[in-house]
Amino acid sequence: MPTETGAAAGGEHLYLVDGSGYIFRAYHALPPLTRADGTPVNAVLGFANIMARFLADLDNGDRPTHLAVVFDAGRRTFRNDIYPQYKAHRPPAPEDLIPQFALIREATAAFNVPALELEGYEADDIIATLAATAKARGARCTIVSSDKDLMQLVGGGVDMMDPVKIRSIGPDQVIEKFGVPPEKVVDVQALMGDPTDNVPGVPGIGQKTAAELINTYGDLDTLLARTGEIKQPKRRENLETHADLARISRELVRLKADVPMDTGFDDLRIRAIDSAKLLPFLEENDFRSLRNKLGSRLAAPLAGTAARAADAAAVAAKPAEAPAAPGTTAYETVTDLAALKRWIARARAAGIVAFDTETTSLDAMQAELVGFSLSIEAGKAAYVPLRHRARGGLALDGEVAAQIPVADALDALKPLLEADDVLKVGQNLKYDMLVLRQHGIAIAPFDDTMLISYALEGGAHGHGMDELASLHLGHQTVKYDEVTGTGKDRIGFDEVGLAEATRYAAEDADITLRLHQALKPRLFRERVLTVYETLERPLSPVLVDMEAAGILVDRAELARLSADFAARMAEMEAEIHQLAGRSFNVGSPKQLGEILFDEMKLPGGKRMKTGAWGTGADVLEELAGQGHALPQKILDWRQLAKLKSTYTDALQAQINPKTGRVHTSYAMASTSTGRLSSTDPNLQNIPIRTEEGRKIRRAFVAAPGTVLMSADYSQIELRLLAHIADIGALKDAFARGIDIHAMTASEVFGIPVEGMDPMIRRRAKAINFGIIYGISAFGLANQLGIPQGEAGAYIKRYFERFPGIRAYMDAMKELAHRQGFVGTIFGRKCHVPGINDKSAARRAFMERAAINAPIQGSAADIMRRAMIRMPDALREAGLAAKMLLQVHDELVFEVPDAEVAATKAVVVRVMQGAALPAVDISVPLVVEAGTGHSWAEAH
Template sequence: MASKHRLYLVDGSGYIFRAYHALPPLTRKSDGMPIGAVSGFCNMLSSLRDKAEHDEAVSHMAVIFDAGRETFRSEIYPEYKANRSETPEDLIPQFAPIREATRAFGLPSIEKDGFEADDIIATYARIAHEAGMEVCVVSSDKDLMQLVRDGVGMMDPMKDRNIGPAEVMEKFGVAPDKVIDVQALAGDSTDNVPGVPGIGIKTAAELINIYGDLESLLARAGEIKQPKRRETLLNNADKARISYQLVKLKDDVPLELGLDDLKLSPVEWPKLSAFLNEMEFRTLTSRIENKLRSRGTDMSGGAPGVTARPESMYSAPVASAHKATTPIAPVIAFAGEGGPEQPAVSRDRYEMVQDLGALQRWIARGFEAGVIAFDTETTNLSPTMAEIVGFSLAVAPGEACYVPLGHRKAGGGLDFGGDGELKQIPLQQALDALKPLLADPGVLKVGQNIKYDMAVLNKYGVSVAAYDDTMLMSYTLDAGKHGHGMDELSQRHLSHTPISYDEVTGTGKARLPFAEVALDKARDYAAEDADVTLRLWHVLKPRLLAEKQVTLYETIERPLPDVVCAMECAGIKVDPAELNRLSADFAQRMETFEKKAHELAEDSFNIGSPKQLGEILFDKMKLPGGKKGKTGAYSTGAEVLEELAAEGHELPRVVLDWRQLQKLKSTYSDALVASINPRTGRVHTSFALSATNTGRFASSDPNLQNIPVRTEEGRKIRKAFVADKGHKIISADYSQIELRILAHIADIGTLKDAFRDGIDIHALTASQVFNTPVEGMDPMVRRAAKAINFGIIYGMSAFGLAAQLGIPQREAQSYIEAYFQRYPGIRAYMDSTKKQVKEQGFVTTLYGRRVHFPNINSKNPAERAFLERAAINAPIQGSAADIIKRAMAKLPAAIAAQNLSARMLLQVHDELVFEAKETEVDALIAVAKDVMQAAAQLDVPLVVEAGVGDNWEAAH
């Protein structure tokens, strides 16, 4: 057999993993079957076939799969791969059609019980190599690198790079024939290969390079000078040998198909077409069919005239039809660990698109690219109030355009069209052309805070399917390290400072609306936004995989823009008459408090002025604790006033009461009326998805997450949030979720048993800490226990507890000490968390979210203590945030499955607020409880309490 013949051995199981995570979940419209992984797999296989058929040497090709988890390695080491997570439920039904897809593309689908795909690949590689063939293993799996030798190489399809001995040396520090020895020493946490504790890849490579191989090293371990390393090797020799058996690939698997059965044969179009149509992959079907027809291929059967290596079966796009797209492969193909090498940002190739023909060419390029960046320019920061001024597209680094749609001339305006008018495509015409591209699940849309763009487009009836969000990628990877705005990410990752908004619009009174900005400036600013966003995607996407954050991003963060966009667009109705009444009531009571303050001070002063208040408290009244800041004024913040009030001084308490009413009036009762959207008659808050370090949402314009719920005045505000006629407001709230998570994480048996048995957790704590019987318990004792239970999560000090309970600080300290004595596991959790964050700089939630604390080892004791408290709380609060996000991602589909018209309106930390028809209330509550309570599997049950009412407060 001629040496120029080459065999492609495709790691099918690796392809499945990549395909599953490449795009958001997709379902077949006809029956709801999940097909996202099948779609990605088909596009990747199509792209690979095309690559193989352009390589004159390739004559054979096969796709190899894992048959199941149980293999001969499980008999050697039962714990092998035991720590791998369960296969996602929506992936399992896609395994069979993926095998069918392989055969439809004319390729053998090979697997064998008791062996891994890697073993089958190793066997075929040996046989083909011995037969004089070249072998290319199509995979990025490091375990397959042991096969590399002269005539046997690897190709990483995701990064489109070849892997030879030099690349293996770079990865492992040894030649390919020593990879097994290094892996045996270092182990593999992913596959639960034990290795030798404390020895990583670098140390393992150093040892193997010195001693030659594993057995020689183990035999001479006593010669090693470092005592700890010597002892570790001597004590764990058996683990190393077992690990060697686990990582060494078998190359003698009995095979049913010989090399001749792997010859690359023509695709039978009727067979492939039938499969693609069954899966409802219209875009891929159309693209392949158009290409075959363009070459005059007979489509009725067997694809006569198509050789084993045609000019190209799949890659060339048909520019006249948007359905003629390229595979999804570009969506997941990267040139390097940090993304492809990208040219420096230049605005030279940015294009202004001012006619429909030019726009259609860019849309065709978008389909061809398979991944585009998209951004809107609007008239308002609030998406429900904003009108589109234009949009930008980027199809490759440096290749971007701007499409002006709503620009107008400024006061003395310039003529951009040559005929006295601005030349622009009519808005609806442009959006009609754009719709298919944004809605096509086969083209990935990349945005920076894409939720905003989705909400803006929602008003125009335009939906966005299949998207990535660079802001959320950065948030997933680097929460706590820095901000996640585009300008900061561009400077950090691209070393490029984008054009600022002020540069194009001006500042102050001279600022122009974006609609009046000169088109050349608007083009450069808007097109650069899309260009930079696409470049950031190329940098951040590979990091998700490399840093093992894919699952967190894919299952928790990426679904949220779609869900939250729907919430924001729905809004919530408020009663302006009730708000106006509250404003009048607050104003009257504020006046009473102000008069009382003047009486206590025996002087008239501006109660809203911190400077005047400080002078009254500390200069005139001579109260203790007065401290001046850099401006020379006394500090009169809430903490200062609370401390003074706790010491029995009445004026600070009156001022605090006045401030509370003033905040409620200005922030809510007045502001909410002004926030009502005249088009919808509802208030549309904006949820910030990356504003907190722990994963929690923040809310603004208006802020609906910080309405005080423990005060009567705060509850009055909630009464103003009302249901539409014939509807009800439903509140579904996780009960004590953070305490439940604490019991789970810290493994507190007493608390876990109490939660399982439905016991009053605060009464239990009171009985445990204060030795008080539950029966006939003093409510104040239970209140103290409740304050400790919740306060301990946030690192509450004795001072804070004393202030909350109104008791001496010494007594509060004794309560806390008694609490830790009764629950030592909580103290152990806190200590271990502090140790962990100081060593690695971050803590993790139950779902792997990393919350970073880069200044945790600060030399400032106050800052360090604050960060330690935050680090203790972060895994708890962050896990709670992850859990409710998981529920939110599943609720829309669950509600739709019950044919309910109910809508999710708000998320307030551990609470979800819905609006439903009166006839749907019971069904909605059942769905919400089922989904929310199943969102996490803890050692304790999750409990959701639901309430119903005509307004938000009544639903509690």
């Protein structure tokens, strides 16, 4: 761009916004979002929010005279002619971001701000050119970016503004970053290279060494001319061998300040927001919330908001603090409202805040809020106590008494947690969302470090904060037991002193923020960003609603079942004593072992390390299979005892006194395949193949005026096996609606489907489902009660008829051994630790897991996609049905009597189409739905 002449521009100030950097910040800040025509717009909305806030902040501060947003025009630039491998390793943009690039340019224009880009050049080159033009005019220039590559431009009236940390970057900050002044940054970068952009640099020379060399020799050319003076042999050899690479690297990192542009400096003069441009853009993209937020400002030139002014004043009222040194922490106990508002203002300015709650219970539906913590910068955090009391419930002491009233604190906090331009970061944030839901607060937008970790490394390790802190930060956290004690001496968190509470709770927020900084960028690099954005994060608010809804339980029916089970157990005990020849404690494994193996001399007994006989279910099942009556009676008694203690007794105690319902909690990151697990109570382990198990489901009932609807995927894992392994015979059978088990029996055993013996079909069914889990001949023999040789022959014939299944299994095992994980059809990585273990048994177990994971994981992903879409689909249809439970391949709804048919149609449609458009499965997904007053009747 040619230098413009004319009178010196006294007071001119150009702001150049690095738009490309803002795009990815906006994309990662918001969950997936589409407008009415299905176009993804989450990044567009995030960018528009940033623009609105940025313009308002400029009005409140040192307002510029000129402004432009600069973008990259494409991936290929003149630098690729210099070095073809430049940026060759950069992964492609996420699929749902690509269509948003053009819309983001439109957003910039809609705010009446010039959007600049030029083919063959990077945004940084345009920024360098415009900065040079500003300097030539005598104007100031502020580059709004934290990109280190732009730091070479700082000085002579040019500075930078970090948009995340909201801090100015001048020559002193550049020296702090690179160890050299701005004019020497290019030489340092040429030596150290940049693996992100594939700038080669000189091997073995990092930033510290590069700065030392440039400070010693003055510049790159002098250094390369005097390499013989360098005393370290390896360093000298590297510089001499790779001198040309250093010179090439310098050309790659040096920004061009003479880009030929048609836009002149005066074309960038700042302009008022034009409602005629902005309003149609907001309406077209369904950005009603932003339209309402802007309100009267649409007609005002860069008008600031009262909220922003208040935030700025609150920040200004607090003295600036030096950033925490590495490895140090600065935690504050906030006990007055003014201090809390200062933290909130700083969070609003930062655009990101880590958040965590402390409560009285792990049951989010009954937990009282004790306090919360905030962090916006690594090493700095605050804990806000709300309900701490003196130990033992005695009168409050002076320290504990100084707390912000709960209502006042939540009134101040609510706008921050609901602000759509501030990203809230939590660890297992679903719990905090459910707690605050009781106070009328909906946290959004958000990121969850537990779910980010799970998307990256599901199955590789646990995803709790303590483990993640140790694994990724090398930090041992303060444990809950350290501040509350254990056993009979444990106290509630509300009785913990404020100093100790702050040490524990503030660290939670601090570590969560650090984990977010460490893990979030990996999602894009490791190609699991879509998994997180489409399968993990959007499911949290859905589960919050489900857990809050709960399901009604008939306490009288549970009590009746408990009494029935107790009576039957007593009858069984009498029979067991008669079979044993004497009385004993049926619930005692030790006494049972003595009777079975010492007194009755039954074969196959094995002693454990304790010396006692083993009497686990596998031992008893083997003995029962040999025709012994006592082991079978013990198994029957144990099943009833478990049902009674785990369900009919325990469920009565787990009924919420406020709602009359049980509210199970769904663990989102506990399996390796993406399947949800249910706890407190666990509703996924209720046996449905026994009459007693089905009786328990009778106690789960619909509220008056409604019915329960159960919608279940039919044979989804077998269908996915047919699709993933590409088994033509199975795919054809599913497409034609043929009984898949009868068809398998016909193929394997060579008998016609018509008039088939049900026992033969049952064997084929056991093989079909067993193959998915890598069943062995021994396992199939035990399951069917047949000789192992016969079971082995069945499996052999199965693979002969369906060779593609064996090929699939071998491929998954090989893949798992090679890379340590397998994947689902939606890109989820299912890690299989131990796949290369020295133990043959461990390897075999993980090989079976590797075979099953893509199938079970894909089924879990389909279920997640259905659950995520379901609330909006029901709402758009004007239906009041509530999704209550997810159990394996089944969803349970509470449906108004008058809406049963309409709800069933929506539910079936959403579930059957859940894989689309991401994956077009080559077999039909079939959903069977039923209704009834109880869960048992509906299933």
